[in-house]
């Protein structure tokens with residue numbers, strides 16, 4: 001890595017030249033750095049807005065899941081079987097599914113080797129359990145904070161290997177060269193916003209490759225269980241023409257609000273009482289009672305929410321577990337009330353004869369509690385018995401489940417879609433490698449835990465390709481600047497324009513964020529109303545035009561926030577575009593969202609007439625294709641529905657593979673020679 005200085009528009013700016021810049025410091029970005037280092041590539045560095053921020057280090061759940069190939073017992077499994085199960089989720093490319101399955105064991109044992117405490121028995125069996133959309137028992141967990149443990153172990157390696165980290169560096173632009181067809185990334189502009197600096201300063205990176213590990217688009221939502229330190233940076237990539245796909249597919253589910261935490265697993269299996277109040281905390285009601293026929297059905301649905309966590313429109317009818325999400329949405333968003341879980345009392349039926357009792361539960365729910373020794377009088381006693389750390393997590397954040405109610409809502413948690421890449425995790429922009437959640441490898445559904453696997457495998461594959469094919473030195477400063485200077489100037493000019501002026505206020509970025517977050521949570525989350533989409537999309541674009549033109553902040557210290565707003569505002573507009581396009585193509589309810597449809601069916605006789613919908617079928621146009629969306633050079637939106645690539649045929653012959661391997665024919669971009 002070489003550090004120098006350049007002068008642009010009379011301003012002296014640090015220039016860092018290196019082979020690979022890794023943006024972000026979540027589990028995926030860190031793994032990319034570690035894997036590159038393992039492959040001998042030393043000319044690398046990380047640039048991250050906050051080391052320790054992001055989802056991996058700050059999110060978790062009752063039992064945070066890591067999905068991997070089955071590695072224990074006598075149940076047969078194979079990478080091809082695992083690929084089929086990933087592919088079955090719908091709208092996922094088969095070759096990517098195969099890569100994620102093939103790389104699973106390697107990625108998992110790498111983490112084990114680094115000391116992530118995944119449990120095994122005395123014979124060394126990494127026993128698994130069944131997670132959602134998983135026909136096998138491929139899931140494992142290191143506890144409520146699996147991804148934090150991954151972050152910590154990988155961060156230790158980054159430290160011990162002396163991999164340079166530009167902490168407090170928010171990347172605000174990617175630099176490219178070449179026309180639309182042959183565009184490649186050549187660097188980035190960041191704002192150095194480290195504490196102690198008087199004002200943020202520009203830093204320019206001249207890099208052969210960029211690994212983008214900036215995580216999910218958390219900052220576009222108002223109601224979210226992503227940690228507050230995670231916002232996302234998809235806009236950086238959209239601005240240079242990177243293609244997004246499956247942007248319509250995200251997961252939503254029940255989570256706590258005061259401290260953002262996913263409420264799956266035992267949080268529901270102990271069957272807490274659901275209640276709602278008015279905004280002031282008065283008029284307490286057990287609102288679920290009106291919609292369930294009896295206590296047994298209600299308590300069983302709550303129990304099932306434990307392992308049917310994401311909202312799923314297929315699980316609403318027949319008083320399924322997702323009816324609860326819908327009713328929580330109705331209570332909070334439509335009626336403007338507040339919803340809480342109470343762990344101190346059992347649900348009480350509307351009719352005294354319908355009080356909670358274990359013998360009213362389904363045999364499955366009853367057996368689970370019985371086997372866990374948890375047939376105890378109250379939800380909190382059951383939780384203490386089954387999962388004390390689940391209570392401790394809240395205590396650590398000032399919430400005592402033994403004394404207070406827990407406020408909840410249906411929250412955005414994860415994006416299955418995102419930027420598109422090929423089998424080496426390179427995007428349509430050459431040398432730009434999105435890894436982790438920003439790379440949307442999954443489609444409609446995915447097995448729980450497969451996001452963490454995808455992040456590790458993707459980073460491994462990107463590193464292999466970079467080390468094998470793109471390992472050269474960056475160009476000299478003069479050559480780099482000949483291509484990059486106009487864009488750097490534009491970024492500096494954008495910053496200059498945002499500073500000062502009559503309308504500048506410290507609150508301007510937050511106000512803008514509030515506007516698009518509300519829009520996104522109202523129209524682009526778990527409930528999507530076709531009649532509202534045109535207005536939502538046009539308001540989104542007009543807000544983007546407005547913030548680009550008018551967003552003014554009172555001083556340079558607000559620039560990082562202001563650039564974030566530009567990024568997120570653009571991101572939300574493209575996400576809404578994708579949702580409208582999906583609906584225009586006849587897209588119906590699927591995955592983790594419901595598309596309202598007056599010609600559909602009401603899933604339960606007691607709920608409001610507004611909740612009629614129908615489910616997307618396998619033969620629907622939208623189920624047979626994947627929507628790709630991007631911006632062209634003039635910032636026009638491009639939409640293309642592409643075929644879903646099948647899983648490549650199995651049964652490669654050893655001699656052939658060996659030959660290709662020895663002759664260095666493995667690391668190839670489809671249809672292209674090496675560079």
Ligand SMILES: Cc1cc2nc3c(=O)[nH]c(=O)nc-3n(C[C@H](O)[C@H](O)[C@H](O)COP(=O)(O)OP(=O)(O)OC[C@H]3O[C@@H](n4cnc5c(N)ncnc54)[C@H](O)[C@@H]3O)c2cc1C
Pocket residue numbers: 023024025026027028029047048049050051052053054055056057059060061063064065066067147169170171172213214215216225226227229230231232233261262413414435436437438448449450451452453455
């Ligand atoms: C509550 C919750 C529970 C979950 N449970 C599971 C589970 O059980 N199993 C599972 O597989 N997945 C789960 N997920 C999803 C999974 O945790 C995430 O997908 C994964 O951790 C994302 O990792 P990442 O490395 O891609 O991004 P992150 O860990 O989010 O890291 C992103 C990084 O990018 C940085 N960054 C962002 N923008 C910029 C910028 N402009 N410049 C510089 N740096 C930037 C951030 O500071 C951060 O360091 C869960 C998610 C949540 C929210």
